[in-house]
Amino acid sequence: MITIDQLGFTYPDGTRALDRISLRFHEGTSTGIIGANGAGKSTLVNHLNGYYLPMEGNISIGGVDYCRKNLDSIRRDVGLLFQNPDDQLFMARLYDDIAFGPENLGMNKDEIRTIVEETLLELNLWNLRDKPPSHLSQGQKRFAAFATVLVMDPKVIVMDEPTSDLDPQNRRKLIDLANSLEKTRITVSHDLDFIWDTCERVCIMNGGRIVAEGPAREILSSGELLEANSLELPLRLQGM
Ligand SMILES: Nc1ncnc2c1ncn2[C@@H]1O[C@H](COP(=O)(O)OP(=O)(O)OP(=O)(O)O)[C@@H](O)[C@H]1O
Numbered sequence: 342m343i344t345i346d347q348l349g350f351t352y353p354d355g356t357r358a359l360d361r362i363s364l365r366f367h368e369g370t371s372t373g374i375i376g377a378n379g380a381g382k383s384t385l386v387n388h389l390n391g392y393y394l395p396m397e398g399n400i401s402i403g404g405v406d407y408c409r410k411n412l413d414s415i416r417r418d419v420g421l422l423f424q425n426p427d428d429q430l431f432m433a434r435l436y437d438d439i440a441f442g443p444e445n446l447g448m449n450k451d452e453i454r455t456i457v458e459e460t461l462l463e464l465n466l467w468n469l470r471d472k473p474p475s476h477l478s479q480g481q482k483r484f485a486a487f488a489t490v491l492v493m494d495p496k497v498i499v500m501d502e503p504t505s506d507l508d509p510q511n512r513r514k515l516i517d518l519a520n521s522l523e524k525t526r527i528t529v530s531h532d533l534d535f536i537w538d539t540c541e542r543v544c545i546m547n548g549g550r551i552v553a554e555g556p557a558r559e560i561l562s563s564g565e566l567l568e569a570n571s572l573e574l575p576l577r578l579q580g581m
């Protein structure tokens with residue numbers, strides 16, 4: 342469904358962040374992207390909703406090319422949870438942040454109220470709906486940012502470090518929620534146990550390239566492969 346072909350990206354300061362990335366994400370699959378700090382994971386996934394457009398190479402979704410004129414349809418198809426929730430929350434009231442996307446789609450007021458309220462309830466944010474997002478705790482912000490993505494009901498959900506700042510129960514809730522979504526999922530995380538619990542396939546990035554790709558449990562139990570890429574076995578496999 343999403344095809345990435347020979348994608349390359351260099352930041353304005355000359356940092357080469359992505360180099361000849363070719364990947365496919367089939368409809369309905371869940372893929373984890375793992376790798377050391379600075380490997381290029383966020384730069385890669387920030388391309389998937391058109392936040393960055395391909396500088397070298399191509400990306401397409403369902404045959405639609407990633408270019409400026411197709412941005413509206415790309416953003417309807419792909420919801421991206423940014424690594425930093427502050428990049429996603431900018432209104433004075435949480436409720437308005439969640440209503441923002443649906444309002445832009447031109448939905449009617451009643452429909453918007455219904456789906457915003459459902460989303461607030463689903464993510465345990467109901468009591469926070471009138472707060473300024475800047476006053477939320479980090480974990481609350483993470484769920485709030487997730488709400489702005491879920492409310493749009495995209496076909497593809499991309500999550501960049503979704504479990505950072507979450508307490509154990511909210512982390513568990515996110516695992517259950519992710520697994521219940523009937524969507525294509527792409528997850529970047531250093532929480533390899535979360536990847537184990539939510540992804541069927543894993544790609545390892547190193548130095549802007551994909552260096553390994555395969556079934557999640559095969560890749561995540563390859564101690565040597567993980568170590569060679571500055572990673573460690575998931576906690577559940579350590580000491581076994
Ligand atoms: N705005 C920017 N300008 C210049 N270089 C950048 C910028 N953003 C990221 N980089 C560089 O690009 C490379 C890839 O960064 P990226 O944020 O994609 O890594 P990451 O794999 O997501 O790391 P982390 O696990 O720490 O989130 C790094 O070397 C980083 O320093």
Ligand SMILES: [Mg+2]
Nearest residue numbers: 382383384424
């Ligand atoms: Mg990152």
